[in-house]
Amino acid sequence: MxxxxxxxxxxxxxxxxxxxxxxxxxxxxxxxxxxxxxxxxxxxxxxxxxxxxxxxxxxxxxxxxxxxxxxxxxxxxxxxxxxxxxxxxxxxxxxxxxxxxxxxxxxxxxxxxxxxxxxxxxxxxxxxxxxxxxxxxxxxxxRNHEKVNPLNEKEIEFLTKICSDKTYKEIAGEMYLSPKTIDGYRANLFKKLNVKSRVGLAMYAIKSGLFKI
Amino acid sequence: MxxxxxxxxxxxxxxxxxxxxxxxxxxxxxxxxxxxxxxxxxxxxxxxxxxxxxxxxxxxxxxxxxxxxxxxxxxxxxxxxxxxxxxxxxxxxxxxxxxxxxxxxxxxxxxxxxxxxxxxxxxxxxxxxxxxxxxxxxxxxxRNHEKVNPLNEKEIEFLTKICSDKTYKEIAGEMYLSPKTIDGYRANLFKKLNVKSRVGLAMYAIKSGLFKI
DNA sequence: ATTTGATACAGGAAAAACCCCTTTTGAGTC
DNA sequence: GACTCAAAAGGGGTTTTTCCTGTATCAAAT
Structure with missing residues (x-):
């Protein structure tokens, strides 16, 4: 066979x-x-x-x-x-x-x-x-009805930069965006991923494989 | 054989x-x-x-x-x-x-x-x-002469708590220590591990296996 | 007995992160 | 052109983090 x-x-x-x-x-x-x-x-x-x-x-x-x-x-x-x-x-x-x-x-x-x-x-x-x-x-x-959380391109790019000592201002610079925009991404991701701090975002980035240790 | x-x-x-x-x-x-x-x-x-x-x-x-x-x-x-x-x-x-x-x-x-x-x-x-x-x-x-960085018990306990949404004040509470003491641990670890933010500490905790994802 | 060193803790201040609420912009719809 | 919706950006405030300097305590070393 x-x-x-x-x-x-x-x-x-x-x-x-x-x-x-x-x-x-x-x-x-x-x-x-x-x-x-x-x-x-x-x-x-x-x-x-x-x-x-x-x-x-x-x-x-x-x-x-x-x-x-x-x-x-x-x-x-x-x-x-x-x-x-x-x-x-x-x-x-x-x-x-x-x-x-x-x-x-x-x-x-x-x-x-x-x-x-x-x-x-x-x-x-x-x-x-x-x-x-x-x-x-x-x-x-x-929980089908609660809208799910498809992350968009920018949010993903942001997440790949989160696992570092960079400040949000520095990340904003790298992405050619205003710090206020980054702050918006942050707030959105907090909601979508149900975390309350940057460390939470970093954990998600690692768990999801977005950031490779 | x-x-x-x-x-x-x-x-x-x-x-x-x-x-x-x-x-x-x-x-x-x-x-x-x-x-x-x-x-x-x-x-x-x-x-x-x-x-x-x-x-x-x-x-x-x-x-x-x-x-x-x-x-x-x-x-x-x-x-x-x-x-x-x-x-x-x-x-x-x-x-x-x-x-x-x-x-x-x-x-x-x-x-x-x-x-x-x-x-x-x-x-x-x-x-x-x-x-x-x-x-x-x-x-x-x-760099033999630069003293190395053996982390002590407390620092390790602190590091295991760092990968969370907790604030330092909350961590201090859990460890029955003053927030100022925790701040001291933080500063020491920044030097020892050569990082500049809490996210850096979290990355170390994960890389070293101290925190299991 | 004094020095040294490690540990716990404080005051105070600047920077960064966090949070809420509003405005602008731009692209697609009617 | 007016309308809608999402992304980008800003105003302004609170909390947390970060940083520097300094003190009290205790134990080990000299």
Whole structure:
């Protein structure tokens, strides 16, 4: 029987290569390629004439992260099956990725047997919903009416600059905007992300992978 | 030939189990145990009558992190060979771990062949110094005379509380200290860690694993 | 017995962050 | 052209953070 083809996208080569061994030990799968960021992955997908049966995608990557990559896939290969591999259980991130069409989301502290199950489910049933995901999706449904919080370009740029010793005035300078505008972004983000201080923003930026430590 | 015994301490089971496969594929090694935090590891070492040839130790762990674990080893099993597996290249952390007797420090984005080399070097030569480590150690030597920055108990407790929306006054309340004392800790840490704002402290707390996201 | 050093704490002030409320601008709609 | 809506910017005020300098205490070193 032909083996299912899996592609791994993760910047930690040690993890990526180790994971390859683990997956190969399951028997039914082969790793057709390993990429260290979204950019490389996109290049690979575009130059390849055969779509992988499954993509294992890391969220935190220095160059083109999981969310950007997922956004590209959603535009260009909407049917590609993707299982997200992440280290954070940040709700906003999870919801964002699921909305972009990810078929499953698992944390790296999952045990191998569950991981195997997740792979099987995504390839054969089209999705894998752990208890974590299910409960988050439920929450999301329940507060469906409260408008959600899509961050815009400027807010995202602002967030990438928040994890530093820079003052808001300095950030305003870098973005060629008035300090008052930045103050507006700040206030908006406080509401959207439900935090009360700049440190809260910084935590979000890290959790969401917007800022790479 | 008898295989070398390796123990993996890492809270990410998926990584830990994958790594096991990778290491086993090298041929000369066997994974004698896998633990998900320092506490478990200490229990294991104490109950075991045979020391492993090598411990692969993660830095960021929720319960008893790499630094605490290394400190325990330094007191109780000073000759145990340990190779640190980390995701951060924070200098202070690296220096701290090396001073506690770690025989090597590698980042998780290392490629497998280098990883294999690192294992071999630590087991057979007693240490592995990548270019990264070497340069950091050199830096450390060069500014040898500037007194280093051992953080004390209170400062560490303070740092664990910094990654929040709390004000300093609130933190002072939690620690039963005057806000002015907290202000003193802050000023000291600014100097020791070479940052200029509370966000800088938060970044350090995360990078060093003091605060788990 | 004095010095030294670390720790807790204070006064006071400037800068930055936080908050609320209003105005301007610009792009798209009717 | 008038209308709407969101982004950009400003006025002005409170709180928090940051910074500098200085004092009281206690224990260890000389």
């Amino acid at each position: 032909k083996k299912f083809k899996i592609v791994i996208v993760d910047d930690h080569l040690l993890f990526s290569n180790s994971l390859k061994k683990l997956i190969e030990s399951f028997g039914d799968y082969e790793i057709s390629n390993q990429l260290v960021n979204g950019r490389q992955f996109v290049d690979y997908i575009q130059s390849s004439n055969e779509a992988p049966d499954l993509v294992l995608l890391d969220v935190q990557m220095p160059v083109m992260d999981g969310i950007e990559t997922m956004a590209w896939l959603s535009d260009n290969r909407p049917d590609q099956k993707v299982l997200i591999l992440s280290m954070t259980d940040d709700e906003t991130t999870i919801i964002q990725l699921l909305k972009l069409g990810a078929k499953g989301y698992i944390l790296k502290d999952i045990d191998p047997s569950k991981f195997k199950l997740a792979i099987e489910k995504v390839i054969h049933s089209g999705f894998y919903h752990s208890e974590l995901i299910s409960s988050i999706m439920l929450d999301e449904m329940n | 008898k295989k070398f015994k390796i123990v993996i301490v890492d809270d990410h089971l998926l990584f830990s189990n994958s790594l096991k496969k990778l290491i086993e594929s090298f041929g000369d090694y066997e994974i004698s145990n896998q633990l998900v935090n320092g506490r478990q590891f200490v229990d294991y070492i104490q109950s075991s009558n045979e020391a492993p040839d090598l411990v692969l130790l993660d830095v960021q762990m929720p319960v008893m992190d790499g630094i605490e674990t290394m400190a325990w080893l330094s007191d109780n099993r000073p000759d145990q060979k340990v190779l640190i597996l980390s995701m951060t290249d924070d200098e202070t952390t690296i220096i701290q771990l090396l001073k506690l007797g770690a025989k090597g420090y590698i980042l998780k984005d290392i490629d497998p062949s280098k990883f294999k080399l690192a294992i071999e070097k630590v087991i057979h030569s007693g240490f592995y110094h990548s270019e990264l480590i070497s340069s950091i150690m050199l830096d450390e030597m060069n």
